Amino acid sequence: MNLLTSPIKQAGALFALALDVLRALPKRPFQTKEFIQQCWFIASVTIVPTALVSIPFGAVIALQLGTLTRQLGAQSFTGAASVLAVVREASPIVTALLIAGAGGSAICADLGSRKIREEIDAMEVLGISPIQRLVVPRVLAAMLVSLLLNGLVSVVGVAGGYFFNVVIQGGTPGAYLASFTALAQLADLWTSEIKAVLFGMVAAIVASYKGLTAGGGPKGVGDAVNQAVVITFMLLFVINFVVSAIYFQVVPQKV
Amino acid sequence: MGVSIEVRGLTKSFGSQKIWNDVTLTLPAGEISVMLGPSGTGKSVFLKTLVGLLKPDEGQIIIEGQDLVTLKEGDLYEVRKLFGVLFQDGALFGSMNLYDNVAFPLREHTRKSESDIRNIVLEKMDLVGLSGAEDKLPGEISGGMRKRAGLARALVLDPEILLIDEPDSGLDPVRTSYINQLFIDLNAQIDATFLIVTHDINSTRTVPDNIGLLYHKHLAMFGPREMLLSSEEPVVRQFLNAQTVGPIGMSEEKDADELAAESGKELPPLPPIPLQLGTSDGTPRRAEKPAGEWCRANGIVPPPGSFLSGNAGVPGVPQNVEAGRAALS
Numbered sequence: 001m002n003l004l005t006s007p008i009k010q011a012g013a014l015f016a017l018a019l020d021v022l023r024a025l026p027k028r029p030f031q032t033k034e035f036i037q038q039c040w041f042i043a044s045v046t047i048v049p050t051a052l053v054s055i056p057f058g059a060v061i062a063l064q065l066g067t068l069t070r071q072l073g074a075q076s077f078t079g080a081a082s083v084l085a086v087v088r089e090a091s092p093i094v095t096a097l098l099i100a101g102a103g104g105s106a107i108c109a110d111l112g113s114r115k116i117r118e119e120i121d122a123m124e125v126l127g128i129s130p131i132q133r134l135v136v137p138r139v140l141a142a143m144l145v146s147l148l149l150n151g152l153v154s155v156v157g158v159a160g161g162y163f164f165n166v167v168i169q170g171g172t173p174g175a176y177l178a179s180f181t182a183l184a185q186l187a188d189l190w191t192s193e194i195k196a197v198l199f200g201m202v203a204a205i206v207a208s209y210k211g212l213t214a215g216g217g218p219k220g221v222g223d224a225v226n227q228a229v230v231i232t233f234m235l236l237f238v239i240n241f242v243v244s245a246i247y248f249q250v251v252p253q254k255v
Numbered sequence: 256m257g258v259s260i261e262v263r264g265l266t267k268s269f270g271s272q273k274i275w276n277d278v279t280l281t282l283p284a285g286e287i288s289v290m291l292g293p294s295g296t297g298k299s300v301f302l303k304t305l306v307g308l309l310k311p312d313e314g315q316i317i318i319e320g321q322d323l324v325t326l327k328e329g330d331l332y333e334v335r336k337l338f339g340v341l342f343q344d345g346a347l348f349g350s351m352n353l354y355d356n357v358a359f360p361l362r363e364h365t366r367k368s369e370s371d372i373r374n375i376v377l378e379k380m381d382l383v384g385l386s387g388a389e390d391k392l393p394g395e396i397s398g399g400m401r402k403r404a405g406l407a408r409a410l411v412l413d414p415e416i417l418l419i420d421e422p423d424s425g426l427d428p429v430r431t432s433y434i435n436q437l438f439i440d441l442n443a444q445i446d447a448t449f450l451i452v453t454h455d456i457n458s459t460r461t462v463p464d465n466i467g468l469l470y471h472k473h474l475a476m477f478g479p480r481e482m483l484l485s486s487e488e489p490v491v492r493q494f495l496n497a498q499t500v501g502p503i504g505m506s507e508e509k510d511a512d513e514l515a516a517e518s519g520k521e522l523p524p525l526p527p528i529p530l531q532l533g534t535s536d537g538t539p540r541r542a543e544k545p546a547g548e549w550c551r552a553n554g555i556v557p558p559p560g561s562f563l564s565g566n567a568g569v570p571g572v573p574q575n576v577e578a579g580r581a582a583l584s
Contacts, residue, residue, distance in 0.1 A: 002270075114348075114349070117346060117349065118342040118343065118344065118346035119347070119348055119349065121342065122342055122347075122348075122408075123348075124306075124308060125306050125335055125338060126359065126360045126364075126408075127332045127333070127335045127336050127360075127363070128363055129328075129332070
C-alpha cells in the first residue's frame with residue numbers, strides 16, 4: 001500500500017508546491033535582490049558548461065547529417081537540417097541538462113542544507129513564507145537563465161555545426177548558409193524558447209521541492225539532490241516530447 | 256504580559272509511528288515551563304507543533320482564542336509574530352552576518368528606520384553577550400555563540416511567547432548556567448511565556464515554574480515544579496533524579512523481566528528540592544512563587560533539606576542533608 005501511495009503523495013506535494021509558487025508570484029514585496037543574485041548564480045554555474053557541451057553537440061549533429069544527406073543525395077539541405085535539429089531539439093535538451101544538472105542541483109543543495117539547519121523553519125516562524133522569499137525568485141531566475149541559455153546553445157550549436165560541416169567535412173559554405181531558412185521557420189525558435197522556459201521552471205520547482213523536504217542530516221541533502229536531478233531529467237524529456245507533439249499539430253510545416 | 260497556550264488532546268504521528276497521544280496542558284501566561292523527556296520522545300516535534308510548523312493529527316492549540324491547528328496560512332503567519340523561537344543550533348541564516356540575522360525580523364515586519372533597528376539590534380546583542388561580534392558569519396562562531404545569536408534574533412520583536420529547543424545541548428556547564436540565568440532575567444524583563452525543551456536535569460530542577468514530562472508517547476505529568484520534584488510517580492521520579500531504577504530503559508521502555516529483576520531494589524530517597532533560580536538583581540519575577548508554597552498548599556512534606564540551596568538534589572553534587580535537616584527543624 002505504502003509502495004503505491006507514496007509516489008502519488010510525492011507527485012501531489014510537488015504539484016501543490018508548484019501551485020503555491022504560482023500563488024506567491026504576485027505577492028509583494030518582490031525579492032528583486034534575491035532574483036538578481038540567483039540569476040547571476042545560476043548563469044555562472046551553467047554558461048561555461050553549456051557552451052562547452054553545445055559545441056560537440058552541434059558537431060555530432062553536423063557529422064551525422066552530413067553523412068546522411070550525402071547518402072540520400074541531398075547535400076544542399078545539410079544546413080537546413082542541421083539548423084532545424086539544433087534549434088528544435090538539441091538546444092532545449094542541452095539547456096535542460098545543464099539547468100537541471102548544474103542549476104537545479106545547486107538550488108536543491110542550497111535549500112536542503114538550509115532545511116536541515118532549520119533555517120527554513122526559523123524563517124516560517126519569523127512570519128516569512130520561504131516560498132515567496134526563496135522559491136519564487138529561484139524559479140523565475142531559472143526560467144530567465146534557461147531562456148537565455150537556449151539562445152546561447154542555438155548560436156554555438158549552429159556555429160559548431162557550420163565549422164564541422166564546412167571545414168571538416170568539406171561542405172560548401174554557400175549552400176550551407178543559403179539553405180538555413182529552407183525548412184526552419186520562426187515558430188521553431190519560439191517553440192524552442194518556450195520549451196526552455198518550461199524546463200527552467202520544472203527544474204527549479206523540483207529542486208526546490210526536494211530541497212525543502214530534505215531530512216535526515218547531510219546525507220538527506222545528498223539524496224535529495226540526487227533524486228531532484230533524476231526526477232527533473234525524466235520530467236523534462238516527457239515535457240519535451242509533449243511540447244514537440246503539440247507543436248507539430250498546431251504549427252503548419254514548410255513544404 | 257505573556258500569552259497562555261492551551262493544548263487540548265494533541266496527537267501526532269509520522270506515518271504509522273505514533274509520536275505522542277492526547278497531550279493536554281496549559282502553559283500559564285508569563286511563566287517558565289520546561290518540557291522534559293527521554294531522547295526521541297518527540298519534544299522537538301511538540302515544540303514545532305506549537306508554532307504550527309507541523310500539523311497535529313488531532314487536537315487543538317489555543318492562543319488568544321484562536322485555534323492554531325485550523326488557522327489559515329495567512330492568519331498563522333500573523334499569530335506567529337507572537338512567538339520567538341530558538342532552534343537547537345540557532346538556525347541563523349548562513350548567508351548573513353550576525354547583525355543582519357538579528358535585524359532580519361525588524362526589517363521584514365516593522366517600518367523602523369535603520370538607526371532605530373541598529374539601536375535595538377545592538378541592545379539585544381549586548382543582552383546575550385555578543386557585543387563586537389556583529390560582523391561575524393554564523394559559520395565562523397562557536398555553537399554557544401550561534402545559540403545566543405539565535406536568542407537575540409528571537410527577542411527583537413518582543414515576543415509574548417518564547418519557545419526554546421535544547422538551550423543547553425553542546426554548551427559547557429558554566430555557559431548553561433549563564434543562559435539559564437539569562438532566561439530568568441529575560442522573563443522578569445519581558446514577562447513572556449517561556450517553554451524550554453531540554454533534558455538537562457540541573458536546569459529543570461532550578462529554572463522553571465512548571466515542568467512537563469513526555470514519556471512513552473504521552474504526557475506523563477505536567478504541573479508546578481515542586482509538584483514534580485516531590486512526586487513519587489516512578490517515571491517522574493526516575494527521570495528527574497537521573498536513576499537507572501524505574502520504568503525507563505535504555506531503549507524506550509523496560510520489559511517485564513527487567514522490571515521484575517529490579518522490583519526488590521530500594522529507590523534512593525527523593526533528593527531535596529532546590530531553590531528556584533532568582534533574577535540576577537534579586538527583584539522577584541511576576542510569576543515567581545515563594546519557595547515551598549505549592550507543597551504547603553497541597554499538604555506535601557518536601558524531602559528533607561529542600562529550599563536551602565540552588566544546588567540541592569543535583570546528581571553528583573555532594574549534599575549536606577544533615578545540615579539541611581537541622582536547619583529545617
